[in-house]
Amino acid sequence: MMYLFYAFIATVSSILGGLLPLYTRAKDIKHQYLIGFASGVLISTALFEMLPEAVSEIGAERFALPLALGFFSLYLVEKAVMIHACTETECDIHNAGWVGMIGLGFESLLDGIAIAAGYVVNPVLGLVIGFAVIVHEFPVGFSTSVIMRYSGYSVEQSLLALVLTSVPTVIGALIFPVFPPYLFGPVLAFTAGTFIYIGASDLLPEAHRTVNWTVVSMVLAGAVLTPLIGWVFSL
Numbered sequence: 001m002m003y004l005f006y007a008f009i010a011t012v013s014s015i016l017g018g019l020l021p022l023y024t025r026a027k028d029i030k031h032q033y034l035i036g037f038a039s040g041v042l043i044s045t046a047l048f049e050m051l052p053e054a055v056s057e058i059g060a061e062r063f064a065l066p067l068a069l070g071f072f073s074l075y076l077v078e079k080a081v082m083i084h085a086c087t088e089t090e091c092d093i094h095n096a097g098w099v100g101m102i103g104l105g106f107e108s109l110l111d112g113i114a115i116a117a118g119y120v121v122n123p124v125l126g127l128v129i130g131f132a133v134i135v136h137e138f139p140v141g142f143s144t145s146v147i148m149r150y151s152g153y154s155v156e157q158s159l160l161a162l163v164l165t166s167v168p169t170v171i172g173a174l175i176f177p178v179f180p181p182y183l184f185g186p187v188l189a190f191t192a193g194t195f196i197y198i199g200a201s202d203l204l205p206e207a208h209r210t211v212n213w214t215v216v217s218m219v220l221a222g223a224v225l226t227p228l229i230g231w232v233f234s235l
Helices: 002-023 032-058 064-085 097-121 123-150 155-166 168-178 181-207 213-234
Strands: none
Touching: 002 097, 002 123, 002 155, 002 168, 032 064, 032 097, 032 123, 032 181, 032 213, 064 097, 064 181, 097 123, 097 155, 097 168, 097 181, 123 155, 123 181, 123 213, 155 168, 181 213
C-alpha cells in the first residue's frame, strides 16, 4: 500500500523539519520561502487535483457541502484551541504550547486520510497529495518546535510534541480503509477544504510577513508544480 509509504515519508518530513530549530541555528533563518512554496502546493493540489476527482465521484452538485465542512471544521478546531489557550490573557498561537498541538495533530490526521483517499481513487492523485503533504509537513514540524521552545518547554518536551503531532499522518492513512467506498468523494472534497484553509489562511499570511517578489515567486512555483506533476505521471 503505497499511501502508507507516502504518509510515513510525510511524518519523517515533519520530524526532520522540527529537528532543525532544536539542534541547529536554523531557527534564525527566514523560512518564508519554504512556507510560501508549501502554500502554493497545497492550494493548487486542492483546486486542480482533489476537487476535480471529488466532482467526478459525487457530482458537481454535491461537492460544495463537504468542501465547506472541511474548511470551517479546521477553522473551528484551530480557533477553539487558541481560545482555550488564551482564556486568561491575550496571546497568540506561539504561546499556546501543548494545547496548540491538538490542532496540529488533527491537521496531520486529516493529511493521512487525504493521502489514502486520493490513492484509492487514483494512484496519481495519491502521489500528488502525498507530495503536497510532504512539502507542507516540513515547515509544520519546524513551526511545532519553534512554538514549543518559545512557550518555554524543554528540548525533550518539544521532541515529544513533534512526534505526537507528526505520527497522526500515518494513523490517518491506517484508519482510512474502514471508510466505505461511497465516502471517498466526500472525503476528498472535505480534505480539499482543509488544504485550502491551511494554505490560504495559515501559510500564506505567515509567508508574507516578508513581502518580496521571491516569496510571491515561490508561491506561484508551488502552485504550478502540482498540476505539472499530475500531468507528467498521468502520461
